[in-house]
Amino acid sequence: MRSTFRVLFYVKKGSARPNGDLPLMCRLTVDGEVKQFSCKMDVPPRLWDVKNGRATGKSVEAMQINLAVDKIRVEVNRRYQELMQSDGYVTAAKLRDAYLGIGVKQETLLKLFEQHNVEYRKKVGFNREVATWKKYCCVCKRVREFLAHTYHREDIPLKELNLTFINDFEYFLRTEKKCRTNTVWGYMIVLKHIVAIARNDGRLPFNPFSGYINSPESVDRGYLSxxxxxxxxxxxxxxxxxxxxxxxxxxxxxxxxxxxxxxxxxxxxxxxxxxxxxxxxxxxxxxxxxxxxxxxxxxxxxxxxxxxxxxxxxxxxxx
Incomplete structure (x- = not known):
């Protein structure tokens, strides 16, 4: 059963700064439970519209306040959806903590990938092959290049992985790295294995590869006369x-x-x-x-x- 969920922004009266500005707060209400947190910014009382929970006017300051409000609202909603997917229920306290990052360990793709490769290297010579280890290292390198090129970031949380990410990575391999279909297919098998590790141990509650379709091409290798x-x-x-x-x-x-x-x-x-x-x-x-x-x-x-x-x-x- 889906929770009743509401996000409200208000200024905290009685806590005015020396310049008269008031702290901006966010109030979360889930099934009647209420929690709030500071938005880490101050608002002039003259700009705040209590009824709409936004700044009024078209001044640069008002636009900046509303931009920050919208950004927080989007992030809170995203955290709400993640909790519903992973746990099946949400409380106001869990939602607030998830947004603030309290008690939440951010697992990232490259961190998991590198950890896997270190552990795999220890098994080379026993029940693993060095060539396979090198392939994992190669795909990890390509993911790092892709994140920097397409997403302009060094790493990405596992919970942000989705079908768009998978399709973007394939496009990067085909266009920027000039990989052919069978090479892309091989890289995707490796990435899918890393994602499966996160899913199997509960770090990723959903499958970002769901809906992704890719298959190898049949290659006629020919022969020598x-x-x-x-x-x-x-x-x-x-x-x-x-x-x-x-x-x-x-x-x-x-x-x-x-x-x-x-x-x-x-x-x-x-x-x-x-x-x-x-x-x-x-x-x-x-x-x-x-x-x-x-x-x-x-x-x-x-x-x-x-x-x-x-x-x-x-x-x-x-x-």
Whole structure:
């Protein structure tokens, strides 16, 4: 059941300043309960209209007073709506304290994001990957840039997040950062995860992503023809780093291993099987499925080429 709610502004008589001005007060009435607080400003009695609860006239001073009154009224109404959403009921005391910030800890998006990233970094090497941690840090950086560019602020309270914020962030990524659809989709998944943390522990009573729709585009990655593979293999360069990258790419072609799997490949994964051939016995990093790959002549020659450059038991030094 919705509360009866009223906001009234008045000047406090009997508390005149030395110059005759009176303190401006705000009175909140919720279901008959009354609380008031000071608006932290003084008003000349001659300008105050008791009936309308506003300053009269079109002077600069009267306009400034009314602007402050309107600003307080809007903020009080916003706090009222937040309390109704989060708690389901409002009292005059709760509303006053919420407006004044008494007993309310302002949780902000970037603060939560940074805290998450610090905790995530501690798990890297155990059950988390450094690449994923770097992605969280990247999205956190983009949110910080977005807030400064679009909202001209350093951070934003969690309770101010809404669908407009989400759509504005997507627009920023597409226009200012020139991100394509799949990159935007990936960034939004990360942000949605951070928002879910706030929702699950009660710091955010609503879902700002409600109504937001975004999906990845299907990408045709294509493939290399036999002629193109030969062109890569025959590419000559005096740059040793470029030659290494070419050889590792060719190794991936002939083994079907991804970059991460080649990087993790150790001498323990190279085994001579019952048929007398050298095989790679490993588990894929992404899927954790076992792979058994017979080494053909070309990948074996690449392994032999870099055997004397190993820093440890890893087959290749990966740049």
């Amino acid at each position: 036999q002629e193109e593979i030969k062109a890569v293999m025959n590419y000559k360069t005096a740059n040793k780093a470029h030659a290494r990258i070419r050889d590792l790419f060719v190794f991936s072609i002939f083994t079907g291993l991804a970059y991460a799997d080649v990087k993790n490949l150790t001498t323990d994964n190279l085994q001579t099987m019952f048929d007398g051939n050298l095989w790679i016995i490993t588990r894929r990093k992404k899927t954790n499925t076992e792979s058994r790959i017979r080494l053909l002549d070309i990948p074996k020659r690449i392994i032999e080429k870099y055997a004397d450059q190993r820093l440890d038991n890893h087959v290749f030094y990966m740049p």
